[in-house]
Amino acid sequence: MSADTVAPLNRAAIVELVRDQLAEILEKSPSDIVEDQSFEDLGADSLALIELVEALEESLSTYAAGFHIDDEDLEGLVSVRDAVNYVAVKLQVA
Amino acid sequence: MTLPIALDAMGGDFAPVEIVAGARRAVDELGLSVILVGVPELLGDPLGLEVVACSEVIAMDDEPGAAVRKKKDSSLVRAAELVRDGKASAMVSAGNTGAAMASALLRMGRLPGVLRPCIGTPIPQPGRTPTLLVDAGANAECSPEMLVQFAQMASIYVEAHYGVANPKVGLLSIGEESSKGTPLVKETHRLLSELSSLNFVGNVEGRDLVPSPVDVVVTDGFTGNVALKTLEGGLKFVFSTVLGAIGTNEKTRAAGDVLMEYLLPIASELTPDRQGGAMLLGVEGICVISHGSSNATAIMNALRVASELDQADVVAKMRATIRPDQAV
Secondary structure, three states: OOHHHOOOOOHHHHHHHHHHHHHHHHOOOHHHOOOOOEHHHHOOOHHHHHHHHHHHHHHHOOOOOOOOOOHHHHOOOOEHHHHHHHHHHHOOOO | OOOOEEEEOOOOOOOOHHHHHHHHHHHHHHOOOEEEEEOHHHHOOOOOOEEEEOOEOOOOOOOHHHHHHHOOOEHHHHHHHHHHOOOOOEEEEOOOHHHHHHHHHHHHOEOOOOOOOEEEEEEEEOOEEEEEEEOOOOOOOOOHHHHHHHHHHHHHHHHHHHOOOOOEEEEEOOOOOOOOOOHHHHHHHHHHHHOOOOEEEEEEOHHHOOOOOOOEEEOOHHHHHHHHHHHHHHHHHHHHHHHHHHOOOHHHHHHHHHHHHHHHHHHHHHOHHHHOOEEEEOEOOEEEEOOOOOOHHHHHHHHHHHHHHHHOOHHHHHHHHOOHHHOO
């Protein structure tokens, strides 16, 4: 799919994307995941976070070619909200 | 046609020389098909085997997740990709255990419904099939639901690989009674007791690892790794002590000459080299992780195990059993 055929990305869509992918990785229902939760509380270990990062990079490359999350930035991503905010800033989404 | 096994030629304390030698022996002695994955400039003589070239190596002390993300052209990552892409039937590595697990998980993916993959390590049992210890170190922190899945996957492994019907499952604890153990152990005991599809026989203790009354011992990765290393260290100590005693004087050496005929087969049966390696359970492919100190014999046996697991269709059997709609 080319970039000009995909729906524009807003913050709500990023929340949904992060939640869906995290739910798939952790074998939970997306409705069980809320923005305030920390990855630790959700039971996501370091490998699960890397799974999330790789899944986000793949999904978001549709919107920004070569979208990449720096490993150095991972330490700062503690909660679902952190991940959503990180992606929003990186993609300059309001 | 059977697909070749992808072997990480750069992983292990004695890589690449012992790894390549083990591959050559697997081809010559077992008739297996093996592809080496390695850096051509570092690999040396590939002994006539096919090589898939890569440019990077994940070191034993690299941080697993970061290494797999940064070293995308490493032998470990490329080996996992060969399995993912249907060009190899299995991958084998004696390299960084965490990175092997991360490579397999991130490149092959998890089986649907699997909460977390785990490491199943065969513990040799004199005179019978090995007991599988899960988790031997992949997940330091576990939930009861994870342990139940580990037990399910290990049972499938033992049944498919060793031909043990209805394998007995024991939960590692500090006493046989269901009231003994941590909250994790007690809740896992309750869940396992309710699962009719498993032959759960109750708690086992550390002393039940060898000789073991069960075919599967389930525990969290932290405890499992400590138990495994304690066992390895204990056995090594006993062997070296016996050998030391035999070498004391002329009289003990003479006795040793007689005893060796009986001791060596036991030592050979218990050596990790013979088991070949542990399998990562719960990913969409076969990943056999060998001991870092693997020699050519251990690598040959790891390749044999990988081939046997492929023939036994272990992954498909796990996929059919661990389904999202059957989540614990």
